[in-house]
Amino acid sequence: MRIWFIAVYALMFTMVLGIWARQMREAEAKAEFDRVANYEVDGGTAAFMHQAQELTTLFKEANTTGEDLTIASLDVDKFKQVNAHYGHLAGNTVLLGVTETINQVLSHTVTPAWLLRTNGEEFTLVFPKTAIQAALPVIQQVREAIQTSEYTYHDRSLAVTASIGVTNLLPSDTSVDDLYARADDAMYLSKHHGRNCVSTDEQVIDAPSEVKDYSLYRYFVQGVYDISFPKHQKVYWELLLRKYDPDLKRFVRPDDFELPANEMIRLIQQLMAVTPLHNFNLNLTASQYQDSHTAEALQAFANQLDGPNHLTIEVTDVVATTGTRQISAGYRAAGMNLLIDDVGSDNSFELVHSKFAYVEGVKFAMQNLRRTTKPDELLERVRFWQKTAADNDLMFILEGVETAEDLARAQQMGIRYVQGYHFDKPTDPTPKA
Numbered sequence: 041m042r043i044w045f046i047a048v049y050a051l052m053f054t055m056v057l058g059i060w061a062r063q064m065r066e067a068e069a070k071a072e073f074d075r076v077a078n079y080e081v082d083g084g085t086a087a088f089m090h091q092a093q094e095l096t097t098l099f100k101e102a103n104t105t106g107e108d109l110t111i112a113s114l115d116v117d118k119f120k121q122v123n124a125h126y127g128h129l130a131g132n133t134v135l136l137g138v139t140e141t142i143n144q145v146l147s148h149t150v151t152p153a154w155l156l157r158t159n160g161e162e163f164t165l166v167f168p169k170t171a172i173q174a175a176l177p178v179i180q181q182v183r184e185a186i187q188t189s190e191y192t193y194h195d196r197s198l199a200v201t202a203s204i205g206v207t208n209l210l211p212s213d214t215s216v217d218d219l220y221a222r223a224d225d226a227m228y229l230s231k232h233h234g235r236n237c238v239s240t241d242e243q244v245i246d247a248p249s250e251v252k253d254y255s256l257y258r259y260f261v262q263g264v265y266d267i268s269f270p271k272h273q274k275v276y277w278e279l280l281l282r283k284y285d286p287d288l289k290r291f292v293r294p295d296d297f298e299l300p301a302n303e304m305i306r307l308i309q310q311l312m313a314v315t316p317l318h319n320f321n322l323n324l325t326a327s328q329y330q331d332s333h334t335a336e337a338l339q340a341f342a343n344q345l346d347g348p349n350h351l352t353i354e355v356t357d358v359v360a361t362t363g364t365r366q367i368s369a370g371y372r373a374a375g376m377n378l379l380i381d382d383v384g385s386d387n388s389f390e391l392v393h394s395k396f397a398y399v400e401g402v403k404f405a406m407q408n409l410r411r412t413t414k415p416d417e418l419l420e421r422v423r424f425w426q427k428t429a430a431d432n433d434l435m436f437i438l439e440g441v442e443t444a445e446d447l448a449r450a451q452q453m454g455i456r457y458v459q460g461y462h463f464d465k466p467t468d469p470t471p472k473a
Contacts, residue, residue: 091156098168099216102209109209110167110175113223114142114182117201117235118295119161120386130193134200135161137191145182153178164223165204172208172240179204179238180245187236201236203227231327232298256284257299258291259307260466264321264437264459267451276352278321278459279308280466291468297325301337308341308348314469319350321379326357335367339374352377354403356386368398377401379437384421385409389428401435402428407460410440419449426455 095111102109116138123131139155142163146153151174156164165182167175183202190197205226207219222241229239238245264276283294299307304322312318328334342351353371355378371378377400380392385408392402404425409418422438429436438450441460450458 091154095156095164095166096216098166099209099213099219102168103213107169108171109219110170110172110206111219111223112165112167112175112179112204112206113158113220113227114163114165114202114204115227115231116161117203117231119200121295122198122200126193126196126198130196130198133193134191134198137189138163138186138200138202141185141189142182145178145185149178149181151175151178164220172206176206176238176245179206183236183238203230203235204238205230206238206240228327228330231325232331234298254299254303257294257303257307258282258284258468258470259311260291260468261311261315262459262466263464264457265463266456267447267458268456272463274317275457276319276321276350277311277315277317278354279311279323281323282468297323298328301334305337305341310470312348314471318348319352320348321352321354323354323356323381326355329353329355330367332367335370339370339376342374342376350377352379354379354381356381365398377435379403379435381405382408384425396432396434399434401437403437403439406438406440406446407442408440423453426453
């Protein structure tokens with residue numbers, strides 16, 4: 041009998057121990073989930089405001105005493121693709137990992153430095169009393185550490201790189217915003233030269249030397265339709281970049297959209313030879329949009345006698361840097377319209393409303409929100425952006441019109457321009473070899 045009690049007790053103890061271990065694992069998993077899920081919330085608010093105030097104070101002191109002050113703007117490359125392919129929590133996991141990687145590098149250097157998370161995938165590195173040449177080795181270590189790190193989410197290893205722009209305090213700076221603007225300009229210089237590198241105000245450091253085969257690229261087209269006409273007249277082609285994958289033997293979305301202006305023009309001319317409609321909406325990345333050489337080449341092409349009838353620029357990553365106003369004015373002077381894409385999803389009202397003075401229209405992409413938004417709420421968002429566009433005398437394009445019901449609703453709402461699978465999918469109009 042005694043042996044039986046001992047056996048029962050041992051069995052009960054084992055079961056309790058197993059339950060306790062499982063609860064511990066579940067608690068740890070929940071804690072990790074909460075840490076990842078709340079990263080966006082924890083990344084802002086009081087901590088950010090406190091550090092931003094510290095940086096402002098640091099700027100004033102350095103401006104008064106003449107001491108050195110260096111800052112670096114860091115942006116995680118292709119972060120939107122991580123979010124799109126793996127989800128928001130995977131993106132937060134990457135941002136947490138990048139934060140820890142940067143802090144680890146900074147903790148092992150004698151150079152005084154601290155990290156300020158600016159917004160989303162953007163970070164600022166601050167180097168008090170440090171000249172730019174002294175800060176650069178640390179910044180290069182940060183870039184290399186991010187490049188060689190892997191961040192695990194659900195047994196999947198995610199790897200990213202970072203583009204970094206560096207600047208230092210100048211006697212002409214009147215506020216910390218002057219520093220931020222130059223650092224951002226330098227960061228976009230890194231983006232334009234292939235990402236995963238460090239740039240100062242005028243110089244790119246360790247730019248990638250990848251050679252691209254531009255013959256693999258092609259623009260697919262999807263129509264933008266004016267449904268105020270009885271037969272729903274096609275008025276524009278949106279140009280969607282694709283790259284031929286020899287392994288898959290088909291065209292796919294490329295990892296890198298950074299084509300130089302002459303290649304974009306060549307691809308458009310290819311289309312002009314096979315389609316009678318020469319009105320094009322061209323998507324530019326933030327670095328392409330801010331590049332003055334790209335702007336000049338596209339403006340010259342738009343004004344050529346054998347150029348397109350209308351060339352409109354679409355941008356998703358709306359940025360405000362030193363040259364943005366001049367570039368916008370140049371496009372307008374060339375008779376080119378500017379559209380902000382993905383309003384209401386990638387671009388909130390708070391982010392873009394101050395840019396309305398520089399653009400001619402906005403695009404709302406319903407397909408970006410269908411999975412996460414209830415139909416009534418989605419309809420309310422469409423109404424909000426339709427009214428916002430009307431209030432600001434902007435063209436409004438509703439993207440993601442996929443069914444006859446979507447089209448009927450757009451007509452009932454008085455929306456004029458639409459785009460989506462109900463009309464056509466992105467296709468390659470060039471003749472097959």
